[in-house]
Amino acid sequence: MSGSRIDWGLAERVAGLTGGGLGETHALPVDLRAIAADAAERVVAYTGLQPRTPLPVAEAVGRPAWRAANYAAFDALLAPVLAKAGAGLGPLQGPALLGAGALLGAEAGAVTGLLGRRVLGQVDVHLTEPDAPLRLLLVVPNLHAAAKTLDVDPAQLVRWVTIHEMTHAVQFTGVPWLRPHLGALVDELVGGLTGAPGPDGRPVVPRLALPDVRAVAGQVRSGSVLALVAGPERKALLDRIQAVMSLIEGHAEHVMDAAGAPVLPDLADLRAALARRREAASGFSPWRLFERLLGLELKLRQYEDGKRFCDAVVAQADVATLHRAWDAPELLPSLAELVEPARWLGRVARAPA
Template sequence: MIRRDGALPAAEASPRRRRFGGPSTPAWTADRRWQAGFLVGSAVGIAATILGRRADRSARRGLIDWDDVERLAVARVQAGSPGLTDHELRAADAAYREAMAVVVPRLAEALGTPLPGVIERASVVSRADWVHANVRTFRTLVSTIEGPLLEQVVRPGGGLAASAMVIANRWVSSRQLGFLLGFMGQRVLGQYDIALLSAEADDGRLLFVEENIRATARNLDVPIGPFRTWIALHETTHAFEFEAHPWLRPYLAERLERQLKLFGASTETLGRDALKAIARAVRGQGDGEHWMERIMT
């Protein structure tokens, strides 16, 4: 509209000013704001893509950070205790060999089955040594289901949030397992160490955790010599159970592998449902139950 004096109204005379924020905002300022917003948005998008890819690679590294587990467990078993020296461990080793030299022949006579080599496969270990041995065992166990489970929980294109949830669960799971092994490492007296799922059918080893055996003998107020003999008898009996009956190890290994396959990428409905349930728990979509608890059930 044109006024009588020939001038245009202010609203029509400055269309660019009205469009970009009012008569006081120059057009070039509005253009720069738009460009800056575009650049910031692009930078954020690129950063999110890079972070998402890095998180995806990190999430695919595994369900457990085994170095973290071992570090936490060893630190826990060594906290507040200087431990035994190598000289003390070697001295105790001789005492256990003497005890087993008495125990093994009597067991062989009572069971009617010889057990060659078990004395040579006995070791006196520190708490930290026990942790190292059992981290290897747990790692072998978890690796059986880790691949198929990771395929479920780290899906292609799942995004930064899904990968971050898996990484967070790995952090929690690693600490849970580290504290568990640290707790057990301060209490286990002896162990017949056999890898059921190992490709090599090596004979098991007898491990005597001397620090815990001494501490328990003091707490019970019993003589250390007879107590060592009792522990040696107990653990050697486990060795007889496996090594005097060759069918037992492959039987247990087969049953364990069959159980673990339920959590693998099998064609059976039960296996798929169990795997999906664990995957939901790892992604934080479950009912509060940890994925380790589901495996143990």
């Protein structure tokens, strides 16, 4: 992240105060390599999705390592946006972006510090780098704390979470258009990125009509980088992003139960305990950092809608029909279809195989 205008050093100092990480144990009560290999086999068998690139090796990490992975991913996404936001500020551009970068770093640190105390696992996907390898991260101190707090078997919890995260890995390696499709949507969202060509044929970069450093900083502090470059007309685009992210999460929730059932005798207890934990966390998910930094408002209800959609489609049709959603971007369910799966089933039935 050399040369970034976002102060990630400050981010980690802030995150360290809120999220800790010193003296953590990274030991898990399982053979993680064997657990991950078994999870991959079960997910592929259930979904029918065939990875086209190698699946990531599961990594047992602490909170600082999880935070560092997210800093790298979000720097690639947000640094260009911040740079474009300063276009047109003239001599104020340098100090304005320096101040905004520090505030954005502090905001990111606060968010990652808090979320890093709760996230159990995450597949690290660089949307801006389609060829970047995935990483499958299991946050060991949080898994230990969750197993103790929820009074569930630690080994079963690790296996269950690994199935969930391996499902994401299979999604992004088995659906070749998924990462570029989602990346293109986000790319469009976070800037109009270069804008339409102007009269001289060169891209029109959105410019800020902000008079001083405090105005730029205030926009960042308000909680949405998009406030710097985007307007309210992006509602339809936000809906499309929310729909695909809800399906990605809901599908993983469905698969972790379906594929995990044969090897998780306490599955019902695990699911009930996780539901209680999420309610207490006001709808936490691994996407929450993305949502917070970009000003999205993905609600827990929408993730629940994603799982209910998958459960309903399998109940009303079958697993193969559900996985037609991954055949092409045009077959992804809309937000409305996630709530009413019958509408999506009708549309897919009319679509050519």
